[in-house]
Amino acid sequence: MPARRANPFWQVGKALILLVALAILLALGTWQVERLHWKEGLLADIAERQSAPPVPLSAIETMAASGGDIEYRVVTATGHYLNDKERYFFTTHEGDAGYHVYTPLQLADGRYLFVNRGFVPDVDKAPEKRMQGQLTGEQTVTGLARAKLAGQPSGIPDNDLVKDIFYWKDLDAMASSDGLPKDKVLPFFVDAGKAQNPGGLPIGGVTIVDLPNSHLQYAVTWYGLAVTLVVIVAISWWRKRHPDAPRQ
Numbered sequence: 001m002p003a004r005r006a007n008p009f010w011q012v013g014k015a016l017i018l019l020v021a022l023a024i025l026l027a028l029g030t031w032q033v034e035r036l037h038w039k040e041g042l043l044a045d046i047a048e049r050q051s052a053p054p055v056p057l058s059a060i061e062t063m064a065a066s067g068g069d070i071e072y073r074v075v076t077a078t079g080h081y082l083n084d085k086e087r088y089f090f091t092t093h094e095g096d097a098g099y100h101v102y103t104p105l106q107l108a109d110g111r112y113l114f115v116n117r118g119f120v121p122d123v124d125k126a127p128e129k130r131m132q133g134q135l136t137g138e139q140t141v142t143g144l145a146r147a148k149l150a151g152q153p154s155g156i157p158d159n160d161l162v163k164d165i166f167y168w169k170d171l172d173a174m175a176s177s178d179g180l181p182k183d184k185v186l187p188f189f190v191d192a193g194k195a196q197n198p199g200g201l202p203i204g205g206v207t208i209v210d211l212p213n214s215h216l217q218y219a220v221t222w223y224g225l226a227v228t229l230v231v232i233v234a235i236s237w238w239r240k241r242h243p244d245a246p247r248q
Contacts, residue, residue, distance in 0.1 A: 018233055022226055029222035036215035046072045046209055050144065057113070057186075060145045064188055070145040072209065075190060077113055078140045079105040083127060085178040089166045093119040093206055099165075101202045102174060102189070105141065111184045114174055115141055116191040118202030132199030144207050146189040 054074040064070050081103050088099035098121040104112040117133075124130050148171045152158070157167045161177050175185040194205030 018229070022229055025222050025226035025229065029219045029226065032215045032219035032222060036213070036219060039213045039215055043209075043213065049073050054142050057107075060188065061186065064145075064147075069147075070188060071147050072207070073145045074142065075145045076140060076142045077105060077107070077115075077190060078138060079107040079113065080137070081105055081115075081117075081135050081139055082112075082178075083134045083136075085180075086127065087114075087166060087174045087178065088125060088164055089116070089169060091119070093203065096121050098122045099125055100206065102166075102169075104175075104178060104180060104185075105139070105190075111186060112175070112180050113186045114171060114189050115143070116146070116189055116206075117141075118192055118197070118204035119206045120202050124201055130199055130201040133197040133201045135197070141190065141192050142195070143190045143192040143204075146191055146207075148187050148189070 049072045052074055054076040057075055057077040060070050060073060060075045063073075082105075083103060085104050087102040089102060091098065091100055098119055101117045101120055102114050103117050105115050106112055120130060127134055146169075149169055152168055152170070159166045159168065159170055159173055161173065164177070166174065169189065171185065171187070171189065172182065175182055191207040192202075192204040197204065
């Protein structure tokens with residue numbers, strides 16, 4: 001073993017391994033710092049969108065058609081709710097299990113926009129238990145535009161169309177199960193704002209911006225490991241050159 005350590009090629013090999021390991025740790029830390037700046041910028045952009053004045057529905061349509069990012073932009077739409085075609089997305093709100101009520105809003109041109117009108121507890125899922133909130137006549141809703149999902153998220157159960165319970169927001173399935181023609185349904189949702197509904201249900205303004213931002217902790221971890229590696233190598237180097245030094 002001592003002869004192997006004296007081998008210069010072995011020493012160079014160890015040095016290269018340590019340098020590569022250090023470079024990887026520093027690169028990972030730097031990448032997390034870059035991700036941190038990106039995430040902070042994204043969160044600031046979303047906050048700015050949410051505080052901006054509402055735009056007409058046509059502006060969101062144009063942006064979506066051109067591939068623009070419509071998420072969390074404030075929009076206003078006017079039409080008639082088709083209350084008999086509600087669809088229910090299983091969720092929780094302030095610790096209570098229940099549903100977000102997605103109702104088609106029929107626009108003046110005959111097309112449909114699915115609106116997340118807000119949360120109802122499980123015991124109030126049936127429309128007859130919240131008749132005051134079943135708005136009739138022409139209604140104007142102001143809320144946040146939400147993009148259509150490209151597909152079923154990993155780990156999420158299949159939607160139960162028989163029981164009308166959605167576990168992921170499948171716009172096409174909501175439309176088809178309602179008997180609405182696909183080409184007449186706008187390719188995005190709107191989450192209604194906090195304006196109170198008669199009777200208090202559904203509870204609007206339930207949009208959650210769920211963008212975890214743990215990049216600072218990750219950066220500290222990777223940089224910390226890099227520092228630890230340097231310290232360990234330095235201690236090892238010092239001990240080899242001071243074999244008689246007392247060790248604690």
